[in-house]
Structure formats: C-alpha cells, structure tokens
Amino acid sequence: MAETEITLPANPLALEHQVCFALAVAARTVIALYRPVLEPMGLTHPQYLVMLALWEHEPVSVKELSGLLQLEPATLSPLLKRLEAAGLLERNRSATDERSLAVALTPAGRKLREQALEVPPAIVERLGMDVDELMDIQARLTKVIAAATR
Template identity: 55%
Template structure:
C-alpha cells in the first residue's frame, strides 16, 4: 500500500520509533566518545563504572542485572577494567561461583573526574536539564512497557 496525498505511510522509516531510537542511541554513544577517551573508558565501561560508583561492591550477576546485560557480556568489560587498575574481582569464599566486583582506589578516584560528564554532555547535545528529565521519563516508560 502506498501513501496518498494527505495520509502518512504507516511504514515510513523516518516515522518509526525503533529507527529513531536506534539512530539516537548510536549518535549519543558516539558523542560520549571524545569525552570518555581522556579517561581511558569506552561507553560500556563508563556504564559499569557509573553502576559501581553508586554503592557497595556487587556480584557480577547483580551488576549484570543492574545494567540489563548478560553476565557473559559483562565479564570481558570487567576484565578490561581490572586490567586498567580500576576494579578488582574476587571469588566468594562461601561460593566460588560468586564473583564480587569492587572499585580500586584508582577507580574510586576517577569518579571526581567523571562528575563533569553530565553537564558536558548536556552542552554537547544542546539540551537542558528539564529536557533530559522529560526524555528520561519517556524512555523509562518505553523500557517498562517493552519489558512487560
């Protein structure tokens, strides 16, 4: 079926939310690259560090759940962060299958440098705090609906 004058094509690529989200995701991650490179972090590593800066040392499984990643996907990210001296991994004494991830002093200190990133990214993306709050609320609603 083709669109006629006055009606929109329901399958037009540019009107699909999935397309807009996909392009936005790639574009925003790319915008983070020059901000994160001086810190030696990739965007996925930055997300791991954000989760670790929030609180006590989680297990790999808990961290994967927080980040909505498969533990098998997260494990190499954590290994690279360990190689950079930012985190340590420790096997559980009671259960060797449990792997606890903790910040090193270098990883904890990196937080101070990262505190400027949200403001810098707002400036790079040309959005203000109110716009981001609204966008975050809408994205959270979409995520919840998609996970049902």
C-alpha cells in the same frame, strides 16, 4: 475494559515513523558525543556504564551488576576484564558463595569518579538542551523500556 483504537500514520512503514529507527539513531549519536569526553578517562561508553553502576552500588556480584546494567553476563565479563586490567576494579570469589564473583573498585577506580563528575555537564553542553528536557526524555525512555520488557 474498552479497546483503545490505534490510529496509524498514512504510511505506517515510513522510516521516519518508526520508533525503533529514532531510538537507534538517537542512541548512536548520543553515545558518539560521549567518546571524546570519556577518552581522557580511558573509558569506552560501555565501561563508563559499568563504572557508574559500581560507583553507586559497589561491592556487587557479577550477577547483580548484570541485572543493574541489563547486560548478559557473557557481555559484561569482557568489560570487567578490561577494567580490571586497567586497575579500576577487582573481581574476587565471594567469601560466602564460592560460585559468586564479587566486583569492587580499586582506589584508582574510586578516584576516577572525581573526573567523571565532569561528564554529565559536558554532555548536556554538547547536546545544547535544557536539563529538564533531558530528564523528561530519560523518564519517557525508561517507560518505553518497561513497556518493552513486560
């Protein structure tokens, strides 16, 4: 297999040429757009991600949820505790495996999904970008994540 030649910019250490910088700033600024949209729902952005996973996959074990969200269980646990305290989910020992915690939505957690349906259009509007363009960015970022986690 032939080696691919890598062409670097004139100053490869320039801040504006760093993928990590662009990703970090994009993540911070886009997540900040979510804050005012999620506040009326009583959710932070990380809690919103947990709820998205549960609306799609519940009931699910903490281990499975950790994998879906690509979060360590130690990071996920406080999020689950706060969502449980808010009455949006329940954590119970699995009937088949005492070591496993099953996470399921409460009726209030399921009902919150109706309000959450307003979040994606609000974010698209705040970004002022075309949905196809955003979906292309999402696909490219998914490719970056896959390449970085090989």
